[in-house]
Amino acid sequence: MPIWYAMAVLLLCLGALPARAAEVADLVLTNGRVWTGVPQQPWVEAMAVAKGRILKTGSREAIGKLTGRKTQIIDLGGRMAAPGFNDAHIHFLGGALDLAIVDLNGTTSLAQIQRRVAEYARAHPERAWIEGVGWQYSALPGGRLPTRADLDAIEAKRPVFLRSYDGHTVWVNSRALEIAKITPQTRAEGFGEIVRDPVSGEATGVLKESAVGLVRRHIPEPTREEQLVALRAGMKLAASLGITSIQNAGGSAESFALYEELLRRGELTVRTSVALSVGPQTTDAELTEFARIHERYKNHPMLRAGAAKLLIDGVIETHTAAMLTPYSDKPDTRGEPAYSAEVFNQLALRAHKAGLQLYTHAIGDRAVRIALDGYEYVKNIAQPADPRFRIEHIEVVAPQDIPRFARLGVIASMEPIHADPGTVEVWSRAVGPERTERAFAWADLAAGGARLVFSSDWPAAISLDPLRGLHSAVNRRTLEGTPPGGWVARQRVDLQRALRAYTAEGAYASFEENFKGRIAPGMAADLVVFSQDLFTIDPLQIGSTKVVLTVFDGKVIYRDAERFANGGEASRNPKERLLQSM
Ligand SMILES: [Zn+2]
Structure with missing residues (x-):
C-alpha cells in the first residue's frame, strides 16, 4: 500500500x-x-x-x-x-491518635466520666499515662469546672490527662500535677491559665490553653510508626463515614511527611491537605520550607500543603474567646486575643507573601473582626488575585461584619456539630441571650453572601460523622430532637446548602473545585x-x-456488609451483572 x-x-x-x-x-x-x-x-x-x-x-x-x-x-x-464528604477543618493525626485513648464523647455526668476512665485504666495496665478526650463542660454538676479530686478518687497512682471536647482545656489528677511540678508558685506562660483554688492558691486540676503544655510535655511522644498505625485507623474510620477529603487545620513539615509516606506506599485513602501551624515565633525559614513543599505538591490529586493556620483566640466556654463586649456570666472579662491586631497583620502578611493560603481561628466577635481587618490589610498591600482567605469557627459575629465576608471574599469555615444543642449550655450562659441569637450564624452569613464551608474540627468535636454535622446544620436539634423548636432555629440552613458546604465548597476552599466535590464528568470519582x-x-x-x-x-x-450485602437490590436490567464481592 x-x-x-x-x-x-x-x-x-x-x-x-x-x-x-x-x-x-x-x-x-x-x-x-x-x-x-x-x-x-x-x-x-x-x-x-x-x-x-x-x-x-x-x-x-x-x-x-x-x-x-x-x-x-x-x-x-x-x-x-x-x-x-470533604472535612474542611480537621486535626486528623491528633484524632487518629485519640482512637487509642479513653473516649469521653457522649458522657453527660461526672459519674459516667469516672466510670469510663476507671474501666480504661483497668484494661490498660501497660499505659504509663491515662489519657482521655471528649469531656464536656456541661457534664459537671451545676456547670462547675472539674477538679483533680474528681480523678484522684478513681486513679491516684498513674497520671491522668483528660482533654475537653474542644481541645482547649485539660483536666488532670494530682499525680499529673506532681510530675509536672506545678505548685502555687508556677506561672502559666503566654496565653493560658492554671486554674487555682482562690484560698490556697493550689492548682485545682484544670489547665487552659498554653498552660496545658506544662503537663503535656511530660507525656511520651508517639513514635513515627505509632503515628502511621494511628493514621491507618483514622483513614478506616473516615472511609466508613464517607469522608474522602480532609483539610488539616494545623501541622508541620514532619506531619506532612507521614501522609507522604502513606502516599508512597499507596495507602492514602483520603485526599489530604496540611496547613502549617503559624505563630509569631514561626521563622521565615519555616515558612519558606513549607512553601517549598507546597510547590512540590501543587495540583497533586492526593496530597497538598498550601496553607498557614493562624490563631487569634481561644473558646467561649472558658472565656478565652475574644469578644467585643464582656461575657454575660463573667463581666470582668471579654477575653483577650492571643496577640495584638498589629502582630496578626504582620504575621498574616508574612505567611501570605510566602505563598500560603491563610486560615485563621477566630471564635469571638472581636477575634473575627481582627481577622477580617487583617485580611483587608493583606489584600490592600499585596493585591492578591484569588487568595481565598478563610476564617475558622466564627461562633459569634457582629452583624456589621457579616457583609465583609462577601466583600473581601473571605470563606466562612464552620462546624455545625459545635452547635449541637446538647453541648451549648455553658456556651449560651457565657455569651448571654442577646448574642446567642447570633450563635453559629450560618443562615445570616449565607444571606450576607458568605461562602459557607463545613467540617468537624475532629477531635475537637463530639463526632467526626458528617451526617451528624448535616443533622445539626439542618435541624439545630440533637439526635433525639431537642429542643423541639430548634436551638436558635433561625440559623438553620437547608440540606442542599449543607451538603454543598460539606462537598463542593470544601473543594473550593482548597482551590480544587474543578477537580472534586461534584459528581460530573472529569471530576474525581x-x-x-x-x-x-x-x-x-x-x-x-x-x-x-x-x-x-x-x-x-x-x-x-x-x-457496610449488612446494609449493602450484594451491592444493592437485584438489578432490573438483565444485562447488568451484580457485583457480588467488592
Ligand atoms: Zn481546629
Whole structure:
C-alpha cells in the first residue's frame, strides 16, 4: 500500500483507540438517586467511572452503554448517593491518635466520666499515662469546672490527662500535677491559665490553653510508626463515614511527611491537605520550607500543603474567646486575643507573601473582626488575585461584619456539630441571650453572601460523622430532637446548602473545585451512598443515617456488609451483572 495511505490508517487508529478505550467504564453505579451537587442537573440515576474519574452521568440506559466485559456494576437499589464528604477543618493525626485513648464523647455526668476512665485504666495496665478526650463542660454538676479530686478518687497512682471536647482545656489528677511540678508558685506562660483554688492558691486540676503544655510535655511522644498505625485507623474510620477529603487545620513539615509516606506506599485513602501551624515565633525559614513543599505538591490529586493556620483566640466556654463586649456570666472579662491586631497583620502578611493560603481561628466577635481587618490589610498591600482567605469557627459575629465576608471574599469555615444543642449550655450562659441569637450564624452569613464551608474540627468535636454535622446544620436539634423548636432555629440552613458546604465548597476552599466535590464528568470519582434518602426522610433522621458504601478515586474503600450485602437490590436490567464481592 502507498506509504501515505499506511500512515493515514495508522494515524486514524492512534486517534480512534484512546477515544474508544475511554468510553468503557471500570465501574458503573446505577439505579440510584444520585445528588450531583451540579446546579444544572442536581439528580441523575447512574454514573460511569474510569481511571478514578467520573466519565459520564445520566440515565441508567445512557450509562449502561458504557459497560464493557470488565466493568464492575454496582446496583444502588434506589439509594441516595452524593459526592464524598470533604472535612474542611480537621486535626486528623491528633484524632487518629485519640482512637487509642479513653473516649469521653457522649458522657453527660461526672459519674459516667469516672466510670469510663476507671474501666480504661483497668484494661490498660501497660499505659504509663491515662489519657482521655471528649469531656464536656456541661457534664459537671451545676456547670462547675472539674477538679483533680474528681480523678484522684478513681486513679491516684498513674497520671491522668483528660482533654475537653474542644481541645482547649485539660483536666488532670494530682499525680499529673506532681510530675509536672506545678505548685502555687508556677506561672502559666503566654496565653493560658492554671486554674487555682482562690484560698490556697493550689492548682485545682484544670489547665487552659498554653498552660496545658506544662503537663503535656511530660507525656511520651508517639513514635513515627505509632503515628502511621494511628493514621491507618483514622483513614478506616473516615472511609466508613464517607469522608474522602480532609483539610488539616494545623501541622508541620514532619506531619506532612507521614501522609507522604502513606502516599508512597499507596495507602492514602483520603485526599489530604496540611496547613502549617503559624505563630509569631514561626521563622521565615519555616515558612519558606513549607512553601517549598507546597510547590512540590501543587495540583497533586492526593496530597497538598498550601496553607498557614493562624490563631487569634481561644473558646467561649472558658472565656478565652475574644469578644467585643464582656461575657454575660463573667463581666470582668471579654477575653483577650492571643496577640495584638498589629502582630496578626504582620504575621498574616508574612505567611501570605510566602505563598500560603491563610486560615485563621477566630471564635469571638472581636477575634473575627481582627481577622477580617487583617485580611483587608493583606489584600490592600499585596493585591492578591484569588487568595481565598478563610476564617475558622466564627461562633459569634457582629452583624456589621457579616457583609465583609462577601466583600473581601473571605470563606466562612464552620462546624455545625459545635452547635449541637446538647453541648451549648455553658456556651449560651457565657455569651448571654442577646448574642446567642447570633450563635453559629450560618443562615445570616449565607444571606450576607458568605461562602459557607463545613467540617468537624475532629477531635475537637463530639463526632467526626458528617451526617451528624448535616443533622445539626439542618435541624439545630440533637439526635433525639431537642429542643423541639430548634436551638436558635433561625440559623438553620437547608440540606442542599449543607451538603454543598460539606462537598463542593470544601473543594473550593482548597482551590480544587474543578477537580472534586461534584459528581460530573472529569471530576474525581469520590462518592458516598447512604442507607436512606436524606431528602425524603424526616430531617430528624439525618443524624442516624448510615453510610453503606464509599468510593474513593474510583475504588470501593468501604462497604457496610449488612446494609449493602450484594451491592444493592437485584438489578432490573438483565444485562447488568451484580457485583457480588467488592
Ligand atoms: Zn481546629
